[in-house]
Amino acid sequence: MRKANWLLIVLALMLSAVLVACSGNDTTEEEDTGTDTTDTETETPEEEPAEEEAPEQVLNILEGSQIPTMDSSHATDAVAFQFLGESMEGLYRLDENAQPTPGIAAGEPEISEDGLTWTIQLREDAVWSNGDPVTAHDFVFAWRRAVNPDTGSEYGPFMMNGVIANAQEVNEGEVAVEELGVEATSDTELVITLAKPVPYFYGLLTFGTFLPLNEAFVTEQGADYALSSDNLIYNGPFLLQDWNPTGDNPDQWSLVKNPDYWDAETVTLEQINVSVVKETSTAVNLYETGDTDRAGLSAEYVEQYAGTEDFRTMPEAVLFYLKMNQSNEALANQDIRKAIAMSIGKQDLVDVILANGSVVSTGAVPQNFSAHPETGEDFRELNGDLIVENKETAKEHWAAGLEALGTDTVELRYLGGDSEVAQEMDAYIKNQLEGNLEGLTVTISSVPFEERIARDEASDYDIQNSGWGPDYLDPNTWLEMWTTSSPYMTMNYNNEEFNSLIEQANNELLTQPVERFETFLEAEKVMMEDAAIAPLYQRSRAYLWRPGVEGVVFNPMGADFNYKWAHIE
């Protein structure tokens, strides 16, 4: 009898658990339909015909991860900068030609002769979504917060140290935050003092870390600031809605047009609905059923969709190359390095293995990234193809190198990533090298990203397949990293001429844009003549985009996409 009672109790408990679970489900369901009405309307397939007659300005997109933070002082990754870029407005915003165009700033900055003092007038009609005007004080507050050691920001000091006067001193606690070189001389005038005449500062001002913050609101929210869309105010083209990483539906949110945005008449899209989808196959399936207007494609889907009107590739300013460690006796030999750099069939690599629109890279600076200050010609076009595939010349260099070394076999340890595509690519490169260069043995280690970075820092590799994305819009971001004193130059490359060219560009030539640009051209030639790295490819990303979605701007840095000027035809 006693046992039977127990059984009853357990059964009752299990039953109540089921009921609780069920009722929990009901509430989420109701809340969903309550808040996301527009969402369901546009997603239901039977309503699509109506949409085609008069295109509703609603875009449905997918993201690969949640928004890690909406606090501009703490943002470090693409997704955070993406949604900060849509919902917030800084001094400037990148236009379709990757040039800064005024945002909160009323016009172009006024720069002093020595290039150190930047005076920027702000527009008077910009407001936060709580009605407060956006003032110069909001920028001062935000920038001080970004470098304040109490904030613990990563990108604040990374973007501002050595750029804005006293940033590093403030961050290291040597001087008070008030000493930071930014000042609001009135509500609409911002005066910035630089640590040195940084030529790319204009482009930096479009970056998320430099966004303004409303002091009264941020202080009032305290530790709760930016924890959900209810703990934020906005001044950008769109307002973030239903974003709550600890809510019932942490993986879905939306952007709605901000009626109080200073340039609201330019914004055509009414709403952007966002869902987190990590699996490419799921994203493609959602695109097929019309539930999303954009899906990122991995290599295996490219073949299936290439050539359809939905298929678009977007070139990125991201380069991949082989780092050749000169602490290895063989790789210290220039002929050996050249032989390796010229033996790889890069065209097949991008066409067959990557197959996502990536292009062959032949230098250390990518295409369409920086232009000559006077003629507007692209850096890459001016310097041309510096290292191209040439299997015959490679063999000659190889023979010369082996003779100088007095050996006929070379063994190299090759460090690469552990993703499927990376392994395939590394196997291909090994095959290309060993097939062309007699006596060469390449041993591949495929390791996770963190491990690769650790070995990179320890210079523990012979050859490493590595990549880089820009930190600011200037060729320096691609070249300074190869100077002997750079922490990223882990391959023991040391060329005095190269070092001194970069040194000049970052000192006496800072205020002479043309000479400076030409110095970078020269530096790249020097470095490629040394075959310090073996350029592989410039990455593109392949997408399915709903035909009719037009005007989306693809940025080389910061937020990947800009929807301010987008519309649906």
Next chain:
Amino acid sequence: MARYILQRLGYMILTLFLIATFSFFLMKMLPGSPLSSEQKVTEAQREIILEKYGLNDPVPVQYARYMGNLLQGDLGVSFQLKNQPVTDILLSRIPISAQLGLYALLIGTVLGMLLGLIAAIKNNSWVDYSANIVSVIGISIPSFIFAGLMQYYVGVKLGLLPIAFWGTWQQAVMPTIALAIFPMAIGARFMRTEMIEVLGSDFIVTARAKGLNNTGILFKHGLRNALIPLVTVMGPMAVSLMTGTLVIEQIFSIPGIGEQFVSSVMTDDFAIIMGTTLFFAFFFVLIILIVDLLYGIIDPRIRLAGGKD
């Protein structure tokens, strides 16, 4: 019985304490830091940030602080989801995983038991063989294959069910089926084997001799005895189903704890990893306790209190 449960609760707390301590030090031995732009910050900047988050203190100090907060129910804040309280993150995601896991467990077990029962009764008939084939397929094919196939054929080609996300009952159907296949197959196999054995044993023969009807024998004597091994496997399976399944959550874009756990491991998000580990451990020891209690109910011969009462 009350004393036994109290004793077990004491062990549970000790176990959790040991797990917390062990995982804390293991985690501190891991290389890497939670900084997301590790490669780009300078050494000085890194020190300033680590200092700010108390990560520069000696490990025993950090341990004492963590355990102190833990006693007050404070699991800290996430590094990856900047400053979001770990408790809130777990509370928003665990119910989703638990709900999905529970559906799959209930459906899987009930169907599995039925399948096993039928197979046992119709032993060595075509019914038995087909049930066997179904369970072998269920055990050997991974759930994500079913998930992918269902998503493509039921979701895209037929358009019958939504492809992804969580909230409506329609959205729960495909992930539940994909997850339920494994417990169903396991349940069916165990049920069949046990039932065949039990039905051939002496006490069943006695029951038949007493003139009990077939249904009575099957459910009162047969099923009850066959359940014991099933309960043993179903306990841990309940834990693994209800604590989130990375693959299914990822394929159907369900914001559960499994997906969150993996991304926090990838980003060295210490507070979330610890919080989730502790939660999993708590749930596991709780289920073990429940399983042990269930044994006593199902089979009075298994005595809980070690023969003292």
